[in-house]
Amino acid sequence: MPELPEVETLCRQLKQVILDKEIRGIEILDPKLTAGEGIVGRRVLSIARQGKVMEIKLDDGDGITILLHLRLTGRLLWQGDNNFPFPHTRFTISFLQGRLDCIDSRRFATLSVQKTRNSDFATSVVEPLKDFRASRLWEMARRRKVPVKSFLMDQRFIAGIGNIYASEILYEAFVNPWQKTDSLSPAKWQKIEEATTSILNRAIACRGTTVSDWRDLFGRKGEYQHYLKVYARQGCPCPRCQAAIQFMHLSGRGTYFCPTCQKAD
DNA sequence: CCCTATGTTCCCAA
């Protein structure tokens, strides 16, 4: 469910409620999850995101970091009034001011606690809103023969783009999802760079895309679903040329595109 | 009962 804009939304909202607050307790309700040692009594130093991974840094000399990946159906919900936990609540972290619940029907979400790493080593993984440059994409992709949609969604190369935004980005950039990365022109990479930046920023401003499960930290739906141009719109007219949006599988994932606007080079 | 699903990882075959 959560891709980069959704995780970014949660990070920003979490800062409003738990930054500098002390953890009073943790309760693990799903036996699949084991982490959680040593966080009680610590204070939240910072909340950040790397791709779809949330990093909550806690203070102390040997600072530790909570790492959370929500996978497909994970949610975070702030319960300011100590309400009863929702069904499928997998763990809760309590503060004096309220409780942070992780709800996850399919139980794919992962939680871990690690010693805080000193600084980010120069990674080769691109963060779309930081160092996303067409030249860099070209450099990574020029010797590969994967479909460009698979490349955009490959977290080893680019952090945070999932199935919804990959379809939207390629539509916006006039790129065919099946086109192999080694055959994309620099001009197309430039289009991809621009589309990615504008779409992800707008989706963040909309607090994410709610097509089924997604809710923000306070239980509200996002708004970007109103701006989707191809995702989940098979048969609808293309906003640019009126051709029917098509749906096909690519590497096992539903892929939406305009057969007219997104022809391969 | 059938199919689908916003993610990731692993196994296997070409």
Next chain:
DNA sequence: CTTGGGAACATAGG
């Protein structure tokens, strides 16, 4: 080594 396909994980909803 690269790439693609399929299954697995576990569950809800149409």
